Amino acid sequence: MESQQSHNKLHVVFLPYPSAGHMNPMIDTARVFAMHGVNVTIIATHANASTFQKSIDSDFNSGYSIKTHLIQFPSAQVGLPDGVENIKDSTSSEMYLKITRGVRMLQDSIEVLFKELQPDCIVTDMKYPWTVESAAKLNIPRIHFYSSSYFSYCAIYFVRKYKPHYNLVSETQKFTIPCLPHTIEMTRLHLHNWERENNAMTAIFEPMYESAERSYGSLYNSFHELESDYEKLFKTTIGIKSWSVGPVSAWANKDDERKANRGHIEKSLGKHTELLNWLNSKENESVLYVSFGSLIRLPHAQLVEIAHGLENSGHNFIWVIKNNKDEDGEGFLQEFEKRMKESNKGYIIWDWAPQLLILEYPAIGGIVTHCGWNSTLESVNAGLPMITWPVFAEEFYNEKLLVDVLKIGVPVGAKVNKLWTNISVEEMVRREEIVKAVEILMGISQESKEMRMRAKKLGDAAKRTIEEGGHSYNNLIQLIDELKSLKKSKALDNKKD
Template structure:
């Protein structure tokens, strides 16, 4: 068998939102590190966000590159530079961005026809790639930016509609049978068997849908990155002083508070969080992402920032934060998460118990996985689902925030047990991506399957 036949060429097409694009790029990097020739299709603005890691991998001998497209800003009716959903400020703008992405379809289809990759990996929001792959006679794999539990719950709700037969705010799921496109080769999941094994097996055995668990992809995509060098590289960027601040704190004494790159909570809710954090008495780092129209004197209680600075109880970051370096610091003892799947995996990889604060998308399913199934988180009490650009009407008050922080960061038995459970999962995650681990075995199985399909086609 020739080396040309052995060399797989895979094209990755991610959705330009951090929760999907970043893990897909990390996934692509994992394939490249295992001998696959990888091309990632991105617009220029999004390529700029990940090019450093792509260049790092390419310079170390891996076959990985970006294919850059010009985003049709003028044609879509968007300002230059708005190419990612974390730049969107309202639902109308979100729809406009979708239309702009759709305008790229013909270019991408032509690229597939001209380059004829051996496999297409595309985000679930690009279902048309399945038709192109079928036309070209090549396998297509779908990417889901969530875990198995949320996927199964989503389809269970669609099939059984339990919410239509009760007036209660709480419904029991009578089964978890998902359904999806059967012509696709399967799905790539950023999860691992030891985390969601029962739901993974349910997906495969009850529906017959093929899925490969390759996660946590961030662990092995970045495991050769020199963390000390990265820590030095953040000098001069907003938020870098936080590492020095953390160095002055005891182990497991600081709570990290962040709601991802999409959520913008209203000033009234941010004010309640500030009151709750201060009243808890525990040290915290808070990454604040406010609406552009809000002023910080609307967001924080009077004198809040000054008190936190003088007491060294709180470190407030307005803008960019070196999140992974923060989470991995031994002083961090817990995390407030919006229950986005990447946020959950990052906390788990760092061995952190969590406060679950879901907002939109599948995050309420993820909350139940964290609190009821894995039992590594405490719920803050959110009841209202919203669109990601909407403020919502329900409020989590300061007393609920304080109570959740005290429970998670206190020394009681419940918190200690959560910490033990999440650290077991942390160790399982590390083993999953090592040679012989479950995710590593899945990756090699998939690569061999794709090679076999390529040989048969030849």
């Protein structure tokens, strides 16, 4: 009876892309599906699975039907050491290209796995456009998982369609993105290089966006109250079916232990005691949290400007620095860390921080963010306003959402969209600009108070939307019911044949 019951259960396979910004929200989404009665299989390589397997085992032991199916990453074939399987592990452009080549080489074995697993639906990252054909061969729906905002997708769509950035007199001349509900001005320098002009990257990115239009629908880690205008635009004008089920990080990680270790090989909560004690010693809303996500490693000269900017602002801060201490040739950062410890004004975290846990502490009053969608959504969920410092990819679009639409962001003045490895001295953000942005965000002006109020209101909405009866909750249930109906219809059609 039990095997018959599990056979009748809806089976959904999730295929995440091995980069933290893509993988973490998809793993959380997969876990939320399992928590609502779906039989879930996640396909991942060994090293990537090690960062989330403890959560999967815990869910499984709690009675949810969820498992990881491991596949072998072709490390030797692409010339990488064992265990280097995630984009965040790349320390050079050469290593980045080797990892992406290794991921592409997995296609055949993943397609074989799809056939073996015989799922009722596949949810795959946008970076696997070929899975549209895989799903068609199996006669099942393919759901496109977009790991950023509706706003960024819509903006990219209309920039691609109408090319408002062509024929401008200079790289810094502003243009308006057509067809959006708000007036959004950008420059060519804000665009990803494949959008500015056709190049080798265009041929890689175009199919990713086109695959959304050829899918059964799109799944978004967002919520109605945050981007309702752009959710509507995506569904109506662009014409793609979609479901917002975010913020999934809050939905899937409700206890402190999980918040402390999300997206990382698990450590004991006790490892963070010193940090949490430091936070507890600070007044409410007095600490600025500074983090540039899992990928970005800023050049040393920019780190020096950040250090001076934070110190000169006079505010308490926590700063997560990705660069290895050994790269600090002058010993500047270590000297700075020592000085901040003595003054008790700043707390430096090297490499990785328990961000979900930190953001919820009452002492945190705001965040400096690169505008990656995960950090943005986690900050919104915590009700925090942001200093926006986009670096590359779609981050400059997300900045516009935060600053011009939601009005919960203060721009620091980043001007050029390019990989962090190529940032030149001329393009750096100076300490004076950092101080100015911190004073607006953490200050006591009317503008600052109103920004904090708007952020708190969105934080409340983020918590309500995943509760029973909320928008995201209802969207998830509706999608699961729809997929169950498709499974039943297919079974009936097979019986007739």
